[in-house]
Amino acid sequence: MIVTSPGRRHTVSVLAFDGMAPFELGSVVEVFGLPRPELDIPWYDLRVCSLERGPMRAVGGFTMAAEHGLDAFASADTVMVVAVPDVRRDPPPEVVAALREAHARGARVVSICSGAFALAAAGLLDGREATTHWRYADLLRRRFPDVRVTPDVLYVDGDDVLTGAGSAAGLDMCLHLVRKDHGARVANMVARRLVVPPHREGGQAQFIRRPVPAGGLPSTAAARAWALDRLDRPLALRELAARESMSVRTFTRRFREEMGISPGQWLTQQRVERTRHLLETTDLTVDRIAELTGFGTAASLRQRLRETLGVSPSAYRRTFRFTKN
């Protein structure tokens, strides 16, 4: 879903304001604003915009000044709000109007963290599923009863309107956008360069449950640790369940609640990660790597790699060996 016309880069705008915390803004800058000469595609054109003209104080004791105003904000292909000055009141009417205008024009409107309050104030979340930082979920529900607030996901993709949860989930949101625009291969390269934890990279899941572990409930953590330790051997679901003294059914259920993916999918992700590592750092044959990573045969390794990274083992190795030297 790239709405850019040919010959023009996809523009992303993000709103800055006085008193804001820099973290989520930084994530957006990192993903969309950083030059990426290693990719042979035109990268995004990021515009940091603000209502204020003068310098804005940021949390942490420094000041910043944006180069663009609200017009640039409203006219981008992807319009992002990563926070609001005050979650208890609506953002400035100019901002609300800019969001409505952008959405009506067909722009993709995205929020991270408390930015969802700005989208909600503009009516863009009415009747839709949306998320925000878990600290604000109740307040968002109370202030905007027409919004179906889902607190325990990393992000919600409504195609033209997307909402991301708090803090680091903003990065997941940004990578998700890259994946939608440019495919898994490019998204994975960006994620790699960001050194983002692997289990958040690969999946197709637009919808990941429980960004923070649920307290108190029995956990599948020990079984996961055990599995990682013997990843090279075949691991049956019933063995993992037995590790936690759970039935297969309960284990599967707990696992999905904790990790957002099935045990089998998780296992595959871990094996793909190990495969990547070995491809990048050794000259072992694909057959040997298949043994060491638990894929068993090179055929199934190739299959999995093609699915998750979109490339063959040799192509992957060539790319990363080449860019490293």
Added chain:
DNA sequence: GTAAATATCCGCCAAG
């Protein structure tokens, strides 16, 4: 590449 054999996943529901 196909086909058969296995394994996994998950809604449903009764039982604790």
Added chain:
DNA sequence: ATCTTGGCGGATATTT
């Protein structure tokens, strides 16, 4: 009443 558990079955995925 409300919640968690775990067996069952059949759709789906994976391995051989």
